[in-house]
Structures are given as structure tokens and as C-alpha cells.
Amino acid sequence: MAVISNGTTLINAGALDSGVATGALTHIKTLTASSSSDLSFVHGASGVVLDGTYKEYVFKLINMHPASSAKMNMFFSTDSGSNYNATVTSSNFSAYHAEDDSATSLYNESDSDVAQGSTVPLIRNLGGDQADSSGVVIMHLFNPADTTFVKHFLTTDSYVYGSSYAAFSDRKAGYVNTTSAVNAVKFAMASGNIDSGTIKLYGVS
Amino acid sequence: MALISNGTTIFDAGAMASGFGGSMTFIKKLTASSSATLSFVNGSSGVVLDSTYKEYVFICKNMEPSNTGGPDFTFNMSIDTGSNYNVTKTTTQFNARHSEDNGTATVAYVPNNDIAQGTGFQIIADGVGGAGDECADGIIHLYNPSSTTFVKHFIANFVNYRVNDNAYNVFTAGYANTTSAVDAVQFKFGADNIDAGTICLYGIA
Numbered sequence: 523m524a525v526i527s528n529g530t531t532l533i534n535a536g537a538l539d540s541g542v543a544t545g546a547l548t549h550i551k552t553l554t555a556s557s558s559s560d561l562s563f564v565h566g567a568s569g570v571v572l573d574g575t576y577k578e579y580v581f582k583l584i585n586m587h588p589a590s591s592a593k594m595n596m597f598f599s600t601d602s603g604s605n606y607n608a609t610v611t612s613s614n615f616s617a618y619h620a621e622d623d624s625a626t627s628l629y630n631e632s633d634s635d636v637a638q639g640s641t642v643p644l645i646r647n648l649g650g651d652q653a654d655s656s657g658v659v660i661m662h663l664f665n666p667a668d669t670t671f672v673k674h675f676l677t678t679d680s681y682v683y684g685s686s687y688a689a690f691s692d693r694k695a696g697y698v699n700t701t702s703a704v705n706a707v708k709f710a711m712a713s714g715n716i717d718s719g720t721i722k723l724y725g726v727s
Numbered sequence: 728m729a730l731i732s733n734g735t736t737i738f739d740a741g742a743m744a745s746g747f748g749g750s751m752t753f754i755k756k757l758t759a760s761s762s763a764t765l766s767f768v769n770g771s772s773g774v775v776l777d778s779t780y781k782e783y784v785f786i787c788k789n790m791e792p793s794n795t796g797g798p799d800f801t802f803n804m805s806i807d808t809g810s811n812y813n814v815t816k817t818t819t820q821f822n823a824r825h826s827e828d829n830g831t832a833t834v835a836y837v838p839n840n841d842i843a844q845g846t847g848f849q850i851i852a853d854g855v856g857g858a859g860d861e862c863a864d865g866i867i868h869l870y871n872p873s874s875t876t877f878v879k880h881f882i883a884n885f886v887n888y889r890v891n892d893n894a895y896n897v898f899t900a901g902y903a904n905t906t907s908a909v910d911a912v913q914f915k916f917g918a919d920n921i922d923a924g925t926i927c928l929y930g931i932a
Contacts, residue, residue: 524732525730525732525737533730533732533737534732534733535732535733536732536733536734536735536737537732537735538737544749545749545750545751546749546751547749547750547751547931548749548750549750549932582782582931584781584782584870584871585781585870585871585874585876585877587877617819617820617821617836617898617900618819619817619818619819619841619842619843619901620817620843621817621843621844621904622843622844623843623844626819626836626838626841627836628821628834628835628836653876654876654877654878654904654906655877655878656877656878656880657880658868658870658880658882660868660882678882678884678900679882679900680880680881680882680900680901680902681880682878682902687817688817689817689818689819689900689901689902690819691819691882691898691900691901693898720781722781722931724750
């Protein structure tokens, strides 16, 4: 059954018509960690869209909690997740503040940047030793399906650093240095599992 | 009555089915008019600030203080539906600034504006100009406020016409160090009124 108003089709064949305004941020997929070795978004698998449908994708990592404190990394693939080894160059700077007020800083964090490597440190030391520790990240990935340009990304985060009770916030930016389409993204701890956490993928129209 | 098209439920029980529409849902708009505070309290005046969403976004537009001396725009959280805005926080802040006369341009950590396990209001735009066209604008992301397991992270980014004729880009992040649910958020210019401005609250599905 179609719904037509004043000659305009609003709904047909089980879907809203493309002309109906629905908002520009579209939820694509939610993955939830439960002692997971990694969380991966692969275009065409399990309802994931990560192609030319959108020119911007946003990953939101919420309350990521590792089995034990460690670095969280991300990886990009150009072969639908068979290999997560796309080359990246990126920069990072960080601000932090200890809970006991003993230390603050704003600095270039070279341990979290990449020079033509394939392992991208996303969170330098995600606290997992305390039950209430976690981290959140916003990661924008631009035009991953493009076959002309490199693929830029931007990240912003907030997390409890390791076991040291400090508020950390990083800003990262860089590019996947390939003209092949990026069609999969993986998140994993450098050691141990992702104990819990949710990653949501959105497309921006 | 449900509306079903081609076997797919589009509307039911007075709401659009999940999977349709955008992922960013407008919840509430507050408009200042010589207001001492602007407060979003879950369950009050149509405000939703609970487990319905894992991410909430506050967008503050044209926040102007009544005092032209440059008060700080601040926010705090509550775990008792607004009876007290005094949640313990550890936070970081840095800014980039540039003066209109081109005399100053810096990037720096701001030790006076961070919090180490304090309960006071967090400065998110400092020294906001209140004369004529001066104001501050910005965005705050608040994650999973209803969690009773994790701390509550926030990430804020404001641009500010500072009272000393500087453009300030202010980055603040940190966490409410509580495992109680945060169910209210309040904004204010210290002891001064919010002369004008709007704050919109959105939920991200």
C-alpha cells in the first residue's frame, strides 16, 4: 500500500519515499562488545553500509571498557576485511588532567601518531583496571569509497587514562593513504579483549 | 492503528517504527531572557535525559551574559533531578585564541579552567563578552548519562567572542566521576544572568 498526499508519494513498497525529509544523520549499525577480540564494520555484511552511499561516516564509541588497561587501535581495509593493513599517516595531540591535580599538559603525543603504518592508535591507554573507567570517541571518516583521493579522518575523545585516574582528551587527524576504496574498519585492543562497549555507525547525507 | 506498506510497519502505536527517520532527535529548546539559569531536568517540561539515548547533544547558540565584564559560561550536572548541581568531575581544557588586533595568537592548556575532583560548575567559555554583538556558541556531547556502571564522559567545543576582543576556540573534556545516573544539566553565567541565547537538546539514537 502506498501513502500519497496531495499527489506526492510519501510511503511505498515498505519504505519512505526519498523525497521525505527524515534528517541527515542516519543510523546504520550498532555493535556491542562482550569480551570481544574486536568490533568490525564490513560493507555489505550484517547490514553495514560503508560505500559511496554517504560522503561522510561517523563512528561513535560509547563506554568502551577493556578487560585490562591497554591501547585501543583501529584499522582500515580495502578488501572487505580480509586484511586490515591500509597505510595511514596521522597526527595527534592530547590534553590531560590528573584527578589529584598533580599534573596537566597539552602536548604532541608521538606515541599516538602514525607515519605510513597500518595500526592506528585510537586511545593511548584506555583504563580498564577500575570498573567505572571507560572512554568515548567520535570518529569522522570522509568519502571512503573514493578512488581518486586519500581518505581523511578526524577523531575527538575523552577517556580515563590507564590506572592513573586522569582525564585525557585527544584530537587526531590523518588519512588512509590509498586511492582504493576503504570498505571496512576494525577496532581492537592492543592486548586483551574489549570487555564491553558500544560502537554506532552513522551516515551523514 | 498501524500503517503497513508492503508488509513493513511504518507507523504503529503513535510512533514511527525504528529504522525510519533520522537518528538525531530534537528533545527540548530553552530560550534565555535575563535568566539566572537554563536547566534540563529529565521528566520535567518534556525533557528526556535518561537511558532513551546513549548520547545527548546540547547546542548553545548566541549565549550572551547580562554583565559586560566577561563572566564565564558554565555547566554542571545533577544526580537528584536538579535538587543539587554538584557532581564530582575531573576535566581538561585547552584553547586557541587570536586577537582582533592580530597581537596575540596562541594554543595553550588552561589550568585555571580545569577541575580535579571538584563539584563546581565547569567553565566551557571563559570571559564571554556581553556588549552588543558579543556572545558564545558551542556544542556539548554527554554520553550515557543514565549508566550506573561507568563515569559519564562529556566533550565540549565552544567559540567565544571574549571580552578582550579575542576569538577563543575552547576545548573541554572530562567525566562526571559518579556511577549514579545523571538526570539533569544546568547552564549559567556564574552569578550573572543569561541575557539571551538558546540551548537545544538532542538525543542521538
